[in-house]
Amino acid sequence: MAEQVKLLGHWASAFNCRVEIALKWKGIEYEFIQQDLQNKSPLLLKCNPIHKKIPVLLHNGKPICESLVILEYIDETWKGNPIFPEDxxxxxxxxxxxxxxxxxxxxxxxxxxxxxxxxxxxxxxxxxxxxxxxxxxxxxxxxxxxxxxxxxxxxxxxxxxxxxxxxxxxxxxxxxxxxxxxxxxxxxxxxxxxxxxxxxxxxxxxxxxxxxxx
Amino acid sequence: MAEQVKLLGHWASAFNCRVEIALKWKGIEYEFIQQDLQNKSPLLLKCNPIHKKIPVLLHNGKPICESLVILEYIDETWKGNPIFPEDxxxxxxxxxxxxxxxxxxxxxxxxxxxxxxxxxxxxxxxxxxxxxxxxxxxxxxxxxxxxxxxxxxxxxxxxxxxxxxxxxxxxxxxxxxxxxxxxxxxxxxxxxxxxxxxxxxxxxxxxxxxxxxx
CATH class of the missing domain: 1.20.1050.10 (Glutathione S-transferase Yfyf (Class Pi); Chain A, domain 2)
Structure with missing residues:
Protein backbone atom coordinates (compact mmCIF):
# COMPACT_ATOMS: atom_id res chain seq x y z
CA MET A 1 0.00 0.00 0.00
CA ALA A 2 1.31 3.44 -0.90
CA GLU A 3 1.97 5.64 2.10
CA GLN A 4 -0.83 8.12 2.75
CA VAL A 5 -0.12 11.39 4.55
CA LYS A 6 -2.85 13.96 5.10
CA LEU A 7 -2.81 17.14 7.15
CA LEU A 8 -5.97 18.69 8.58
CA GLY A 9 -4.97 22.31 9.05
CA HIS A 10 -5.56 25.98 8.48
CA TRP A 11 -3.29 28.08 6.26
CA ALA A 12 -3.13 30.98 8.76
CA SER A 13 -2.15 28.89 11.80
CA ALA A 14 1.42 29.03 13.12
CA PHE A 15 0.89 25.54 14.57
CA ASN A 16 -0.20 24.18 11.23
CA CYS A 17 2.81 25.84 9.61
CA ARG A 18 5.18 24.03 11.99
CA VAL A 19 3.92 20.71 10.69
CA GLU A 20 3.94 21.76 7.03
CA ILE A 21 7.53 23.00 7.32
CA ALA A 22 8.61 19.77 9.03
CA LEU A 23 6.99 17.68 6.26
CA LYS A 24 8.60 19.84 3.53
CA TRP A 25 11.92 19.69 5.38
CA LYS A 26 11.75 15.91 5.24
CA GLY A 27 10.53 15.90 1.64
CA ILE A 28 7.29 14.07 2.52
CA GLU A 29 4.41 14.35 0.03
CA TYR A 30 1.09 15.08 1.73
CA GLU A 31 -2.44 16.17 1.04
CA PHE A 32 -3.42 19.37 2.82
CA ILE A 33 -7.07 19.53 3.89
CA GLN A 34 -8.03 23.09 4.86
CA GLN A 35 -10.42 23.17 7.84
CA ASP A 36 -13.19 25.63 8.56
CA LEU A 37 -12.55 26.49 12.21
CA GLN A 38 -15.98 28.08 12.64
CA ASN A 39 -17.69 24.94 11.46
CA LYS A 40 -15.52 21.97 12.33
CA SER A 41 -15.67 19.01 9.99
CA PRO A 42 -16.81 15.53 11.13
CA LEU A 43 -13.32 14.31 10.10
CA LEU A 44 -11.56 16.80 12.43
CA LEU A 45 -13.93 15.98 15.32
CA LYS A 46 -13.39 12.26 14.74
CA CYS A 47 -9.59 12.61 14.55
CA ASN A 48 -9.17 14.96 17.50
CA PRO A 49 -12.22 14.38 19.74
CA ILE A 50 -10.43 15.66 22.84
CA HIS A 51 -9.15 19.08 21.75
CA LYS A 52 -11.07 19.45 18.45
CA LYS A 53 -8.15 21.47 17.09
CA ILE A 54 -5.90 21.57 14.08
CA PRO A 55 -3.31 20.51 13.12
CA VAL A 56 -3.98 16.78 12.88
CA LEU A 57 -1.64 14.57 10.88
CA LEU A 58 -3.20 11.46 9.39
CA HIS A 59 -0.59 8.86 8.54
CA ASN A 60 -2.08 5.81 6.82
CA GLY A 61 -5.37 6.67 8.51
CA LYS A 62 -3.93 7.03 12.03
CA PRO A 63 -4.39 10.49 13.57
CA ILE A 64 -1.68 12.34 15.50
CA CYS A 65 -2.69 15.55 17.30
CA GLU A 66 -0.89 18.58 18.78
CA SER A 67 1.89 20.23 16.85
CA LEU A 68 4.81 19.34 19.16
CA VAL A 69 3.68 15.71 19.35
CA ILE A 70 3.36 15.67 15.54
CA LEU A 71 6.91 17.06 15.14
CA GLU A 72 8.26 14.26 17.34
CA TYR A 73 6.28 11.73 15.29
CA ILE A 74 7.54 13.09 11.97
CA ASP A 75 11.15 13.02 13.15
CA GLU A 76 10.82 9.45 14.45
CA THR A 77 8.97 8.14 11.40
CA TRP A 78 11.02 9.70 8.59
CA LYS A 79 14.65 9.71 9.67
CA GLY A 80 16.27 11.83 6.93
CA ASN A 81 16.98 15.55 7.52
CA PRO A 82 16.55 15.38 11.29
CA ILE A 83 14.67 18.13 13.10
CA PHE A 84 15.71 17.04 16.60
CA PRO A 85 19.38 16.88 17.60
CA GLU A 86 20.81 13.37 17.89
CA ASP A 87 22.41 13.75 21.32
CA MET B 1 34.82 8.45 34.90
CA ALA B 2 31.99 6.80 36.79
CA GLU B 3 28.55 7.98 35.72
CA GLN B 4 27.14 10.60 38.06
CA VAL B 5 23.37 11.03 38.40
CA LYS B 6 21.90 13.54 40.82
CA LEU B 7 18.32 14.67 41.29
CA LEU B 8 17.42 18.04 42.75
CA GLY B 9 13.90 17.48 44.03
CA HIS B 10 11.36 17.59 46.81
CA TRP B 11 9.98 14.45 48.42
CA ALA B 12 6.35 15.73 48.35
CA SER B 13 6.31 16.69 44.66
CA ALA B 14 4.40 14.53 42.16
CA PHE B 15 6.73 15.85 39.43
CA ASN B 16 9.78 14.82 41.40
CA CYS B 17 8.21 11.41 42.01
CA ARG B 18 7.79 10.85 38.23
CA VAL B 19 11.54 11.18 37.80
CA GLU B 20 12.40 9.03 40.82
CA ILE B 21 10.08 6.26 39.63
CA ALA B 22 11.57 6.40 36.11
CA LEU B 23 15.12 6.14 37.51
CA LYS B 24 14.14 3.24 39.80
CA TRP B 25 12.27 1.58 36.90
CA LYS B 26 15.49 1.69 34.90
CA GLY B 27 17.63 0.61 37.86
CA ILE B 28 19.73 3.79 37.77
CA GLU B 29 21.62 4.70 40.94
CA TYR B 30 21.29 8.38 41.82
CA GLU B 31 21.90 10.84 44.59
CA PHE B 32 18.75 12.65 45.73
CA ILE B 33 19.32 16.24 46.86
CA GLN B 34 16.26 17.55 48.73
CA GLN B 35 15.58 21.22 47.93
CA ASP B 36 14.13 23.87 50.21
CA LEU B 37 11.48 25.44 47.96
CA GLN B 38 11.09 28.48 50.24
CA ASN B 39 14.79 29.23 50.03
CA LYS B 40 16.07 27.97 46.69
CA SER B 41 19.66 26.78 46.61
CA PRO B 42 22.33 28.41 44.40
CA LEU B 43 22.66 24.99 42.73
CA LEU B 44 18.95 24.88 41.76
CA LEU B 45 19.02 28.48 40.50
CA LYS B 46 22.15 27.74 38.49
CA CYS B 47 20.73 24.53 36.99
CA ASN B 48 17.25 25.87 36.19
CA PRO B 49 17.66 29.66 35.83
CA ILE B 50 14.54 29.96 33.66
CA HIS B 51 11.86 28.25 35.75
CA LYS B 52 13.78 27.92 39.06
CA LYS B 53 11.81 24.74 39.74
CA ILE B 54 12.40 21.15 40.72
CA PRO B 55 12.90 18.48 39.50
CA VAL B 56 16.27 18.93 37.84
CA LEU B 57 18.26 15.88 36.78
CA LEU B 58 22.02 16.34 36.71
CA HIS B 59 23.71 13.75 34.54
CA ASN B 60 27.50 13.99 34.62
CA GLY B 61 27.07 17.65 35.57
CA LYS B 62 24.64 18.50 32.76
CA PRO B 63 21.22 19.74 33.95
CA ILE B 64 17.90 18.64 32.43
CA CYS B 65 14.75 20.46 33.57
CA GLU B 66 10.99 19.80 33.49
CA SER B 67 9.65 16.39 34.40
CA LEU B 68 8.33 15.35 30.96
CA VAL B 69 11.57 16.41 29.27
CA ILE B 70 13.51 14.49 31.93
CA LEU B 71 11.41 11.34 31.32
CA GLU B 72 12.20 11.55 27.57
CA TYR B 73 15.90 12.00 28.43
CA ILE B 74 15.95 9.06 30.83
CA ASP B 75 14.29 6.76 28.28
CA GLU B 76 16.67 7.84 25.50
CA THR B 77 19.79 7.59 27.66
CA TRP B 78 19.18 4.29 29.43
CA LYS B 79 17.49 1.94 27.01
CA GLY B 80 16.54 -1.01 29.27
CA ASN B 81 12.98 -1.27 30.70
CA PRO B 82 11.48 1.27 28.29
CA ILE B 83 8.97 3.83 29.59
CA PHE B 84 7.86 5.00 26.14
CA PRO B 85 6.31 2.57 23.62
CA GLU B 86 8.60 1.60 20.74
CA ASP B 87 6.13 2.29 17.91
Whole structure:
Protein backbone atom coordinates (compact mmCIF):
# COMPACT_ATOMS: atom_id res chain seq x y z
CA MET A 1 0.00 0.00 0.00
CA ALA A 2 1.31 3.44 -0.90
CA GLU A 3 1.97 5.64 2.10
CA GLN A 4 -0.83 8.12 2.75
CA VAL A 5 -0.12 11.39 4.55
CA LYS A 6 -2.85 13.96 5.10
CA LEU A 7 -2.81 17.14 7.15
CA LEU A 8 -5.97 18.69 8.58
CA GLY A 9 -4.97 22.31 9.05
CA HIS A 10 -5.56 25.98 8.48
CA TRP A 11 -3.29 28.08 6.26
CA ALA A 12 -3.13 30.98 8.76
CA SER A 13 -2.15 28.89 11.80
CA ALA A 14 1.42 29.03 13.12
CA PHE A 15 0.89 25.54 14.57
CA ASN A 16 -0.20 24.18 11.23
CA CYS A 17 2.81 25.84 9.61
CA ARG A 18 5.18 24.03 11.99
CA VAL A 19 3.92 20.71 10.69
CA GLU A 20 3.94 21.76 7.03
CA ILE A 21 7.53 23.00 7.32
CA ALA A 22 8.61 19.77 9.03
CA LEU A 23 6.99 17.68 6.26
CA LYS A 24 8.60 19.84 3.53
CA TRP A 25 11.92 19.69 5.38
CA LYS A 26 11.75 15.91 5.24
CA GLY A 27 10.53 15.90 1.64
CA ILE A 28 7.29 14.07 2.52
CA GLU A 29 4.41 14.35 0.03
CA TYR A 30 1.09 15.08 1.73
CA GLU A 31 -2.44 16.17 1.04
CA PHE A 32 -3.42 19.37 2.82
CA ILE A 33 -7.07 19.53 3.89
CA GLN A 34 -8.03 23.09 4.86
CA GLN A 35 -10.42 23.17 7.84
CA ASP A 36 -13.19 25.63 8.56
CA LEU A 37 -12.55 26.49 12.21
CA GLN A 38 -15.98 28.08 12.64
CA ASN A 39 -17.69 24.94 11.46
CA LYS A 40 -15.52 21.97 12.33
CA SER A 41 -15.67 19.01 9.99
CA PRO A 42 -16.81 15.53 11.13
CA LEU A 43 -13.32 14.31 10.10
CA LEU A 44 -11.56 16.80 12.43
CA LEU A 45 -13.93 15.98 15.32
CA LYS A 46 -13.39 12.26 14.74
CA CYS A 47 -9.59 12.61 14.55
CA ASN A 48 -9.17 14.96 17.50
CA PRO A 49 -12.22 14.38 19.74
CA ILE A 50 -10.43 15.66 22.84
CA HIS A 51 -9.15 19.08 21.75
CA LYS A 52 -11.07 19.45 18.45
CA LYS A 53 -8.15 21.47 17.09
CA ILE A 54 -5.90 21.57 14.08
CA PRO A 55 -3.31 20.51 13.12
CA VAL A 56 -3.98 16.78 12.88
CA LEU A 57 -1.64 14.57 10.88
CA LEU A 58 -3.20 11.46 9.39
CA HIS A 59 -0.59 8.86 8.54
CA ASN A 60 -2.08 5.81 6.82
CA GLY A 61 -5.37 6.67 8.51
CA LYS A 62 -3.93 7.03 12.03
CA PRO A 63 -4.39 10.49 13.57
CA ILE A 64 -1.68 12.34 15.50
CA CYS A 65 -2.69 15.55 17.30
CA GLU A 66 -0.89 18.58 18.78
CA SER A 67 1.89 20.23 16.85
CA LEU A 68 4.81 19.34 19.16
CA VAL A 69 3.68 15.71 19.35
CA ILE A 70 3.36 15.67 15.54
CA LEU A 71 6.91 17.06 15.14
CA GLU A 72 8.26 14.26 17.34
CA TYR A 73 6.28 11.73 15.29
CA ILE A 74 7.54 13.09 11.97
CA ASP A 75 11.15 13.02 13.15
CA GLU A 76 10.82 9.45 14.45
CA THR A 77 8.97 8.14 11.40
CA TRP A 78 11.02 9.70 8.59
CA LYS A 79 14.65 9.71 9.67
CA GLY A 80 16.27 11.83 6.93
CA ASN A 81 16.98 15.55 7.52
CA PRO A 82 16.55 15.38 11.29
CA ILE A 83 14.67 18.13 13.10
CA PHE A 84 15.71 17.04 16.60
CA PRO A 85 19.38 16.88 17.60
CA GLU A 86 20.81 13.37 17.89
CA ASP A 87 22.41 13.75 21.32
CA UNK A 88 19.90 13.10 24.18
CA UNK A 89 21.06 16.14 26.17
CA UNK A 90 20.74 18.44 23.18
CA UNK A 91 17.30 16.92 22.46
CA UNK A 92 16.28 17.73 26.03
CA UNK A 93 17.47 21.34 25.61
CA UNK A 94 15.50 21.64 22.33
CA UNK A 95 12.35 20.22 23.96
CA UNK A 96 12.80 22.60 26.89
CA UNK A 97 12.87 25.68 24.61
CA UNK A 98 10.02 24.43 22.44
CA UNK A 99 7.91 24.07 25.62
CA UNK A 100 9.11 27.50 26.80
CA UNK A 101 7.70 29.05 23.61
CA UNK A 102 4.34 27.26 23.88
CA UNK A 103 3.83 27.40 27.64
CA UNK A 104 5.38 30.76 28.50
CA UNK A 105 5.66 32.97 25.40
CA UNK A 106 2.35 32.05 23.75
CA UNK A 107 0.05 32.93 26.69
CA UNK A 108 1.99 36.19 27.26
CA UNK A 109 1.80 37.14 23.57
CA UNK A 110 -1.96 36.47 23.60
CA UNK A 111 -2.33 38.71 26.65
CA UNK A 112 -0.16 41.43 25.10
CA UNK A 113 -1.75 41.39 21.64
CA UNK A 114 -5.34 40.43 22.28
CA UNK A 115 -6.13 42.21 25.55
CA UNK A 116 -3.37 44.85 25.10
CA UNK A 117 -2.73 44.41 28.77
CA UNK A 118 0.36 46.33 30.05
CA UNK A 119 1.46 43.44 32.24
CA UNK A 120 1.17 41.11 29.25
CA UNK A 121 3.32 43.45 27.18
CA UNK A 122 6.01 43.67 29.88
CA UNK A 123 5.92 39.92 30.40
CA UNK A 124 6.27 39.25 26.64
CA UNK A 125 9.26 41.60 26.44
CA UNK A 126 10.94 39.81 29.37
CA UNK A 127 10.33 36.41 27.75
CA UNK A 128 11.67 37.62 24.41
CA UNK A 129 14.79 38.84 26.24
CA UNK A 130 15.24 35.31 27.58
CA UNK A 131 14.89 33.91 24.05
CA UNK A 132 17.31 36.53 22.68
CA UNK A 133 19.87 35.52 25.33
CA UNK A 134 19.40 31.85 24.49
CA UNK A 135 19.97 32.57 20.81
CA UNK A 136 23.20 34.38 21.70
CA UNK A 137 25.42 34.56 18.60
CA UNK A 138 24.10 31.38 17.00
CA UNK A 139 22.70 31.61 13.48
CA UNK A 140 19.72 29.43 14.43
CA UNK A 141 18.39 28.15 17.74
CA UNK A 142 19.49 24.78 16.43
CA UNK A 143 23.07 26.05 15.82
CA UNK A 144 24.27 26.20 12.21
CA UNK A 145 21.06 24.81 10.77
CA UNK A 146 17.33 25.04 11.40
CA UNK A 147 16.02 22.65 14.06
CA UNK A 148 13.03 22.02 16.31
CA UNK A 149 13.19 25.33 18.22
CA UNK A 150 13.44 27.40 15.02
CA UNK A 151 10.40 25.64 13.56
CA UNK A 152 8.42 26.10 16.79
CA UNK A 153 9.58 29.73 17.10
CA UNK A 154 8.00 30.70 13.78
CA UNK A 155 5.31 31.95 16.12
CA UNK A 156 7.77 34.69 17.06
CA UNK A 157 9.82 34.81 13.87
CA UNK A 158 6.88 35.39 11.55
CA UNK A 159 3.46 35.50 13.22
CA UNK A 160 4.26 37.93 16.06
CA UNK A 161 5.44 40.65 13.66
CA UNK A 162 2.25 40.34 11.64
CA UNK A 163 -0.07 40.18 14.65
CA UNK A 164 1.49 43.18 16.42
CA UNK A 165 1.09 45.18 13.22
CA UNK A 166 -2.54 44.06 12.88
CA UNK A 167 -3.53 44.93 16.44
CA UNK A 168 -1.27 47.96 16.98
CA UNK A 169 0.89 46.63 19.82
CA UNK A 170 4.70 46.77 19.77
CA UNK A 171 6.65 44.15 21.66
CA UNK A 172 9.20 42.82 19.17
CA UNK A 173 11.35 45.58 17.63
CA UNK A 174 14.70 45.52 15.87
CA UNK A 175 16.12 48.03 18.36
CA UNK A 176 15.18 46.01 21.42
CA UNK A 177 15.91 42.58 19.92
CA UNK A 178 18.76 42.79 17.39
CA UNK A 179 19.69 39.10 17.70
CA UNK A 180 16.11 37.86 17.34
CA UNK A 181 15.77 40.13 14.29
CA UNK A 182 18.94 38.74 12.77
CA UNK A 183 17.63 35.23 13.39
CA UNK A 184 14.27 36.13 11.79
CA UNK A 185 16.08 37.36 8.67
CA UNK A 186 18.11 34.14 8.46
CA UNK A 187 15.05 32.01 9.18
CA UNK A 188 12.70 33.51 6.62
CA UNK A 189 15.46 33.46 3.98
CA UNK A 190 15.98 29.74 4.39
CA UNK A 191 14.52 28.24 1.19
CA UNK A 192 12.22 25.54 2.66
CA UNK A 193 10.87 28.03 5.18
CA UNK A 194 10.45 30.93 2.75
CA UNK A 195 8.46 28.85 0.30
CA UNK A 196 6.01 27.57 2.88
CA UNK A 197 5.16 30.52 5.07
CA UNK A 198 1.80 32.08 4.24
CA UNK A 199 2.17 35.34 2.23
CA UNK A 200 2.65 38.26 4.66
CA UNK A 201 -0.05 40.52 3.21
CA UNK A 202 -2.63 37.72 3.21
CA UNK A 203 -1.75 36.81 6.81
CA UNK A 204 -1.89 40.48 7.85
CA UNK A 205 -5.36 40.88 6.33
CA UNK A 206 -6.47 37.70 8.12
CA UNK A 207 -5.01 38.96 11.42
CA UNK A 208 -6.68 42.37 11.04
CA UNK A 209 -10.02 40.69 10.36
CA UNK A 210 -9.75 38.11 13.12
CA UNK A 211 -7.58 39.37 15.96
CA UNK A 212 -8.81 42.92 16.50
CA UNK A 213 -11.94 41.97 18.35
CA UNK A 214 -10.52 39.35 20.67
CA MET B 1 34.82 8.45 34.90
CA ALA B 2 31.99 6.80 36.79
CA GLU B 3 28.55 7.98 35.72
CA GLN B 4 27.14 10.60 38.06
CA VAL B 5 23.37 11.03 38.40
CA LYS B 6 21.90 13.54 40.82
CA LEU B 7 18.32 14.67 41.29
CA LEU B 8 17.42 18.04 42.75
CA GLY B 9 13.90 17.48 44.03
CA HIS B 10 11.36 17.59 46.81
CA TRP B 11 9.98 14.45 48.42
CA ALA B 12 6.35 15.73 48.35
CA SER B 13 6.31 16.69 44.66
CA ALA B 14 4.40 14.53 42.16
CA PHE B 15 6.73 15.85 39.43
CA ASN B 16 9.78 14.82 41.40
CA CYS B 17 8.21 11.41 42.01
CA ARG B 18 7.79 10.85 38.23
CA VAL B 19 11.54 11.18 37.80
CA GLU B 20 12.40 9.03 40.82
CA ILE B 21 10.08 6.26 39.63
CA ALA B 22 11.57 6.40 36.11
CA LEU B 23 15.12 6.14 37.51
CA LYS B 24 14.14 3.24 39.80
CA TRP B 25 12.27 1.58 36.90
CA LYS B 26 15.49 1.69 34.90
CA GLY B 27 17.63 0.61 37.86
CA ILE B 28 19.73 3.79 37.77
CA GLU B 29 21.62 4.70 40.94
CA TYR B 30 21.29 8.38 41.82
CA GLU B 31 21.90 10.84 44.59
CA PHE B 32 18.75 12.65 45.73
CA ILE B 33 19.32 16.24 46.86
CA GLN B 34 16.26 17.55 48.73
CA GLN B 35 15.58 21.22 47.93
CA ASP B 36 14.13 23.87 50.21
CA LEU B 37 11.48 25.44 47.96
CA GLN B 38 11.09 28.48 50.24
CA ASN B 39 14.79 29.23 50.03
CA LYS B 40 16.07 27.97 46.69
CA SER B 41 19.66 26.78 46.61
CA PRO B 42 22.33 28.41 44.40
CA LEU B 43 22.66 24.99 42.73
CA LEU B 44 18.95 24.88 41.76
CA LEU B 45 19.02 28.48 40.50
CA LYS B 46 22.15 27.74 38.49
CA CYS B 47 20.73 24.53 36.99
CA ASN B 48 17.25 25.87 36.19
CA PRO B 49 17.66 29.66 35.83
CA ILE B 50 14.54 29.96 33.66
CA HIS B 51 11.86 28.25 35.75
CA LYS B 52 13.78 27.92 39.06
CA LYS B 53 11.81 24.74 39.74
CA ILE B 54 12.40 21.15 40.72
CA PRO B 55 12.90 18.48 39.50
CA VAL B 56 16.27 18.93 37.84
CA LEU B 57 18.26 15.88 36.78
CA LEU B 58 22.02 16.34 36.71
CA HIS B 59 23.71 13.75 34.54
CA ASN B 60 27.50 13.99 34.62
CA GLY B 61 27.07 17.65 35.57
CA LYS B 62 24.64 18.50 32.76
CA PRO B 63 21.22 19.74 33.95
CA ILE B 64 17.90 18.64 32.43
CA CYS B 65 14.75 20.46 33.57
CA GLU B 66 10.99 19.80 33.49
CA SER B 67 9.65 16.39 34.40
CA LEU B 68 8.33 15.35 30.96
CA VAL B 69 11.57 16.41 29.27
CA ILE B 70 13.51 14.49 31.93
CA LEU B 71 11.41 11.34 31.32
CA GLU B 72 12.20 11.55 27.57
CA TYR B 73 15.90 12.00 28.43
CA ILE B 74 15.95 9.06 30.83
CA ASP B 75 14.29 6.76 28.28
CA GLU B 76 16.67 7.84 25.50
CA THR B 77 19.79 7.59 27.66
CA TRP B 78 19.18 4.29 29.43
CA LYS B 79 17.49 1.94 27.01
CA GLY B 80 16.54 -1.01 29.27
CA ASN B 81 12.98 -1.27 30.70
CA PRO B 82 11.48 1.27 28.29
CA ILE B 83 8.97 3.83 29.59
CA PHE B 84 7.86 5.00 26.14
CA PRO B 85 6.31 2.57 23.62
CA GLU B 86 8.60 1.60 20.74
CA ASP B 87 6.13 2.29 17.91
CA UNK B 88 6.10 5.99 16.82
CA UNK B 89 2.30 6.18 16.72
CA UNK B 90 1.95 4.67 20.19
CA UNK B 91 4.66 7.07 21.41
CA UNK B 92 2.63 9.97 20.00
CA UNK B 93 -0.49 8.72 21.81
CA UNK B 94 1.46 8.43 25.08
CA UNK B 95 2.86 11.97 24.69
CA UNK B 96 -0.63 13.25 23.90
CA UNK B 97 -2.06 11.85 27.16
CA UNK B 98 0.93 12.94 29.24
CA UNK B 99 0.37 16.50 27.93
CA UNK B 100 -3.36 16.18 28.55
CA UNK B 101 -2.66 15.47 32.23
CA UNK B 102 -0.24 18.38 32.62
CA UNK B 103 -1.96 20.95 30.45
CA UNK B 104 -5.63 20.17 31.08
CA UNK B 105 -6.04 18.13 34.28
CA UNK B 106 -3.42 19.87 36.41
CA UNK B 107 -4.80 23.44 36.06
CA UNK B 108 -8.37 22.15 36.64
CA UNK B 109 -7.31 20.18 39.74
CA UNK B 110 -5.55 23.26 41.12
CA UNK B 111 -8.71 25.32 40.57
CA UNK B 112 -10.90 22.62 42.13
CA UNK B 113 -8.72 21.91 45.15
CA UNK B 114 -7.05 25.23 45.89
CA UNK B 115 -9.79 27.74 45.13
CA UNK B 116 -12.65 25.21 45.63
CA UNK B 117 -14.24 26.81 42.64
CA UNK B 118 -17.42 25.00 41.43
CA UNK B 119 -16.45 25.40 37.78
CA UNK B 120 -13.04 23.92 38.54
CA UNK B 121 -14.68 20.96 40.27
CA UNK B 122 -17.03 20.31 37.32
CA UNK B 123 -14.18 20.72 34.84
CA UNK B 124 -11.97 18.28 36.79
CA UNK B 125 -14.77 15.69 36.86
CA UNK B 126 -15.24 16.05 33.09
CA UNK B 127 -11.49 15.63 32.48
CA UNK B 128 -11.34 12.59 34.75
CA UNK B 129 -14.23 11.08 32.75
CA UNK B 130 -12.12 11.52 29.62
CA UNK B 131 -9.18 9.79 31.31
CA UNK B 132 -11.46 7.00 32.58
CA UNK B 133 -12.74 6.44 29.02
CA UNK B 134 -9.17 6.38 27.68
CA UNK B 135 -8.20 3.78 30.27
CA UNK B 136 -11.16 1.65 29.21
CA UNK B 137 -10.53 -1.95 30.30
CA UNK B 138 -6.75 -1.78 30.14
CA UNK B 139 -4.81 -2.68 33.27
CA UNK B 140 -2.52 0.33 32.80
CA UNK B 141 -2.62 3.35 30.51
CA UNK B 142 0.41 1.72 28.93
CA UNK B 143 -1.51 -1.56 28.35
CA UNK B 144 -0.31 -4.62 30.27
CA UNK B 145 2.57 -2.83 31.94
CA UNK B 146 3.30 0.59 33.41
CA UNK B 147 4.41 3.23 30.91
CA UNK B 148 4.81 6.98 30.48
CA UNK B 149 1.15 7.90 31.04
CA UNK B 150 0.90 5.84 34.23
CA UNK B 151 4.02 7.48 35.65
CA UNK B 152 2.75 10.96 34.71
CA UNK B 153 -0.73 10.16 36.04
CA UNK B 154 0.58 9.53 39.56
CA UNK B 155 -0.68 13.07 40.01
CA UNK B 156 -4.17 11.57 39.78
CA UNK B 157 -3.41 8.05 40.98
CA UNK B 158 -1.83 9.10 44.27
CA UNK B 159 -1.61 12.86 44.85
CA UNK B 160 -5.19 13.83 44.01
CA UNK B 161 -6.66 11.45 46.60
CA UNK B 162 -4.40 12.90 49.28
CA UNK B 163 -4.95 16.53 48.30
CA UNK B 164 -8.74 16.25 48.11
CA UNK B 165 -8.73 14.71 51.58
CA UNK B 166 -6.48 17.49 52.89
CA UNK B 167 -8.56 20.34 51.50
CA UNK B 168 -12.03 18.79 51.81
CA UNK B 169 -12.98 18.65 48.13
CA UNK B 170 -14.32 15.51 46.44
CA UNK B 171 -13.72 15.03 42.74
CA UNK B 172 -12.28 11.53 42.42
CA UNK B 173 -14.48 8.87 44.01
CA UNK B 174 -14.69 5.11 43.54
CA UNK B 175 -18.40 5.37 42.66
CA UNK B 176 -17.87 7.91 39.89
CA UNK B 177 -14.62 6.48 38.55
CA UNK B 178 -14.52 2.69 39.00
CA UNK B 179 -11.96 2.15 36.22
CA UNK B 180 -9.61 4.88 37.45
CA UNK B 181 -9.90 3.39 40.95
CA UNK B 182 -9.07 -0.09 39.65
CA UNK B 183 -6.07 1.41 37.84
CA UNK B 184 -4.96 3.22 41.01
CA UNK B 185 -5.07 -0.07 42.94
CA UNK B 186 -2.99 -1.83 40.26
CA UNK B 187 -0.60 1.12 40.00
CA UNK B 188 0.16 1.55 43.69
CA UNK B 189 0.54 -2.23 44.11
CA UNK B 190 3.23 -2.37 41.44
CA UNK B 191 6.45 -3.02 43.41
CA UNK B 192 8.71 -0.27 41.96
CA UNK B 193 5.91 2.27 42.36
CA UNK B 194 4.83 1.18 45.85
CA UNK B 195 8.35 1.40 47.23
CA UNK B 196 8.96 4.92 45.93
CA UNK B 197 5.77 6.83 46.58
CA UNK B 198 6.00 9.08 49.65
CA UNK B 199 4.18 7.58 52.69
CA UNK B 200 0.48 8.57 52.51
CA UNK B 201 0.22 9.90 56.09
CA UNK B 202 3.34 12.03 55.70
CA UNK B 203 2.08 13.41 52.36
CA UNK B 204 -1.36 14.09 53.86
CA UNK B 205 0.18 16.05 56.75
CA UNK B 206 2.27 18.01 54.24
CA UNK B 207 -0.81 18.72 52.08
CA UNK B 208 -2.85 19.83 55.10
CA UNK B 209 -0.08 22.18 56.18
CA UNK B 210 0.63 23.58 52.71
CA UNK B 211 -2.47 23.42 50.53
CA UNK B 212 -5.19 24.71 52.81
CA UNK B 213 -4.29 28.36 52.51
CA UNK B 214 -3.73 28.54 48.78
Missing amino acids: PHERAIARFWANFIDEKCLPAIKKACFTKDDKGIEETIELLKTLEAQLNDKKFFGGDSVGLVDIVANLIGYWLGVIQEAVGVEVLTKEKFPRLYKWIEEYVSCSVIKEHLPPREKLLAFAKANYNNQ | PHERAIARFWANFIDEKCLPAIKKACFTKDDKGIEETIELLKTLEAQLNDKKFFGGDSVGLVDIVANLIGYWLGVIQEAVGVEVLTKEKFPRLYKWIEEYVSCSVIKEHLPPREKLLAFAKANYNNQ
